Amino acid sequence: MNVKEILLDFSKEELRELFTGYGQPSYRAEQVFTALHNNLAFDAMSSLPKRLREELEAQYYTPPVRIVKTLESADGTKKYLFALQDGNVIEGVLMRYKYGNTQCVSTQVGCRMNCAFCASGLNGLVRNLSAGEILGQIAAVNADEGGNTEHRKVTNVVLMGSGEPLDNYGNVVRFLKNLSTKGGLNISMRNVSLSTCGLADKMKAFAEEGLPVNLTVSLHSPFDEERQKIMPVAKRYTIAEILQACDVYFGKTGRRFIFEYVLIAGENDTKRHAEGLISILKGKPCHLNLIRLNEVKERNLRGATDKNAYLFLSMLEKGGLSVTLRRRMGADIDGACGQLRQKYLENGETI
Ligand code: SAH
Numbered sequence: 001m002n003v004k005e006i007l008l009d010f011s012k013e014e015l016r017e018l019f020t021g022y023g024q025p026s027y028r029a030e031q032v033f034t035a036l037h038n039n040l041a042f043d044a045m046s047s048l049p050k051r052l053r054e055e056l057e058a059q060y061y062t063p064p065v066r067i068v069k070t071l072e073s074a075d076g077t078k079k080y081l082f083a084l085q086d087g088n089v090i091e092g093v094l095m096r097y098k099y100g101n102t103q104c105v106s107t108q109v110g111c112r113m114n115c116a117f118c119a120s121g122l123n124g125l126v127r128n129l130s131a132g133e134i135l136g137q138i139a140a141v142n143a144d145e146g147g148n149t150e151h152r153k154v155t156n157v158v159l160m161g162s163g164e165p166l167d168n169y170g171n172v173v174r175f176l177k178n179l180s181t182k183g184g185l186n187i188s189m190r191n192v193s194l195s196t197c198g199l200a201d202k203m204k205a206f207a208e209e210g211l212p213v214n215l216t217v218s219l220h221s222p223f224d225e226e227r228q229k230i231m232p233v234a235k236r237y238t239i240a241e242i243l244q245a246c247d248v249y250f251g252k253t254g255r256r257f258i259f260e261y262v263l264i265a266g267e268n269d270t271k272r273h274a275e276g277l278i279s280i281l282k283g284k285p286c287h288l289n290l291i292r293l294n295e296v297k298e299r300n301l302r303g304a305t306d307k308n309a310y311l312f313l314s315m316l317e318k319g320g321l322s323v324t325l326r327r328r329m330g331a332d333i334d335g336a337c338g339q340l341r342q343k344y345l346e347n348g349e350t351i
Contacts, residue, residue: 003085004061008036008132008139009174012181024052030183032056037135037184039063039143061085065136067144080144081341082137084109088126091341092137092161094145100155101145105137107172108163113197115218115231117262119296119342120162129163131174138185149185157187160195160216162341166202176211189213195260200237203245207252215249217242219259219288221268222276230267239280246286256285262293263304269312278319288316288323298342 010018015029022028028048035045042048042057068089069081078094093104108128114121138154147153157179159165165172172194180189193214196203203215219239221227227234246257259281263269281288290313293303304312309325316323 004059006064006130006132007060007062008064008136009130011178012183033183034149036062037139038148039139063136063140064132065140067140080141082140084133089341090162094141101153102156102158103138103141103154104158104161105134106161106163107134107159107165107168111163113164113233117264117293117296117299117301122298122342128168128171131171131178134175135178152185156191158193164197165194166196166199166206169202173209176213197231197233198237198242200241200245204248207249212253214258216258216260219261222273222280250285256287259286259288260291261288262291263309263312264293265302265304269304269308271315274312274315277316278321282320288321290323290325292328
């Protein structure tokens, strides 16, 4: 298959160079950068000469991500299945809040972390997404919702879909820079959260980039041995190493970090776990988000009961932690990481 280069991978500077090469005036880069972020196909870029559109079409691919299926939950949450140029499929979610709409994007096709509760790792990693394929998810949904680069319908972004963002480091950094460039979607990095399973060395490197995104770490247990059973990657990085990387991040950016904690019945939701969390997190510049497990049928784990979830929350509050229990969204539409893609792969559906 002839796979074309993805034009949405390019920064505005790179587009300037490209169009100079085509003998075009420099304002073409601005026009095309905006058009790409508006999810336009080449033949819809009406401000460009037809000949140039044809030349671009022959060599480049856009939009890089195309919506193939949309599911809407009773609470307004929307789930999307997207197709990529090579036929792979990925998924994303749009959640509606009072302050705006948050889109959850994927950073890889599949994932190699294989966390015990998660659907994304069931078939391993297929490949990394390019910067443009990550950005393209937002461009597609923003346009689908009737937005554009002037009036955005997507205001916040979380890198919490399938994949491990810091396992696709270069493309994710490029994506963040392009996403926050003027003339494009121009979403501030302060409105972006990057969630990692805790690749401590990459977290430290990321702190050095000086990008003001919110750093979120999936913790899921205060004890290394038990964490290893929930997250195999914990065999490579201890909690102490992760906390140290968080301190480095705070030192460099002054930004409080956030821990995610999926409540799994009997596995990590007991008094002992609450005490463990208090002992490692108390006094740190951090916030803890408790998440109800979205049960994945291939994974034999149950979510904590409501009663236990609230009990766990109150123990942590009493212990002095800044903590919230997230309300459940989109559970009726396979809202969690990788669930929709998994169903799609199982059913052997074709696009
Ligand atoms: N690899 C990154 C980002 C993807 S997972 C990470 O590990 O953080 C993003 C968040 O979704 C994580 O906190 C993860 O714990 C949560 N998650 C994944 N599957 C889930 C499920 N079935 N139910 C609830 N939360 C889930």
